[in-house]
Amino acid sequence: GLAVLFGARTAAALGSRTIDVSVPSAALGRSAPVRLILPSGFDAQPTRTYPVLYLLHGAHDDYTSWTRETDIEAFTAGRDLIVAMPDAGPTGIPSAWRGGPDYETFQLKEVPALLARDYRASGVRVVAGVSTGGYGAMAHAARHPGMFTAAASYSCLLYTSDAADE
Numbered sequence: 140g141l142a143v144l145f146g147a148r149t150a151a152a153l154g155s156r157t158i159d160v161s162v163p164s165a166a167l168g169r170s171a172p173v174r175l176i177l178p179s180g181f182d183a184q185p186t187r188t189y190p191v192l193y194l195l196h197g198a199h200d201d202y203t204s205w206t207r208e209t210d211i212e213a214f215t216a217g218r219d220l221i222v223a224m225p226d227a228g229p230t231g232i233p234s235a236w237r238g239g240p241d242y243e244t245f246q247l248k249e250v251p252a253l254l255a256r257d258y259r260a261s262g263v264r265v266v267a268g269v270s271t272g273g274y275g276a277m278a279h280a281a282r283h284p285g286m287f288t289a290a291a292s293y294s295c296l297l298y299t300s301d302a303a304d305e
Contacts, residue, residue, distance in 0.1 A: 156181070157212060159202075162253055166244035173250055174202050175258065176215055176222035190263035190288075191221045191254055193246070197270025197294075198231040204269075221260055225250045231271035233279065247279060247286065267291035 150160045156177045161170045178189055194211065196204040202224045205211050215222055225246050227233050233242040254260035266287045268276035273295025280290035 154212070156216075157206065160253070162245075162249060164245050164249050166241040166249055168240060171226040171245060172202050173226065173253075174206060174224040175254075176206075176212055177258065178219050178221065179217055180219075186259075187219075188259045188261040189219055189221045190265070191223055191251070191260045193250075193264060193266040193276075193287075194222060194224045195227055195233065195246075195266065195268030195272030195275045196224065196231050197268070197272045199229065200231065202226045221254060221258055223250060223254060227272060227275060231268075231275065233272075233275040243279070243282075246275075247283060263288055265289045265291075267293065268295070269293045270295055 150158050152158050153174075156179065158175050158177070160173045160175060162173055163170050180187075181189075192215075194205045196202060205222075205224050211222060227242050227246070228240060233246050235241040235243050251260065251264070255262075264287050266276040266279055267290065268274070270293075273292030276290050277292050277295070280287045
């Protein structure tokens with residue numbers, strides 16, 4: 140596809156609204172991919188800002204899963220929002236691994252900063268995920284109150300009991 144260089148990151152167009160962005164990440168110690176679906180009228184409204192729907196993948200999958208396994212591109216056509224599908228590593232659990240990559244910081248600080256700076260993202264955010272990404276969506280919302288307007292989990296086991304309650 141068409142590759143465009145924006146500062147230190149590279150974006151490759153996959154279609155009229157879908158692009159893959161390689162994001163240099165201090166939290167991960169490497170560049171990591173994020174797939175974006177931009178609003179239909181994105182180029183026509185250069186001063187408009189957009190809310191963001193973050194979609195997190197599950198284990199043994201990657202940032203392409205939502206476009207490969209669902210109709211998210213067609214579903215969001217004509218809707219005024221940005222869809223961001225960031226990498227979450229092999230487990231799909233966006234956590235700060237001890238001594239390793241910090242997917243939580245990547246997803247909650249580095250990706251939103253990129254979207255606000257280069258893609259006119261507003262401060263309105265919603266997060267959803269499938270399987271372990273669903274756990275990640277709920278964990279993000281619980282650990283960062285007020286960051287997301289809504290959170291959803293699909294096909295995820297959420298253990299909400301405290302061991303002291305048993």
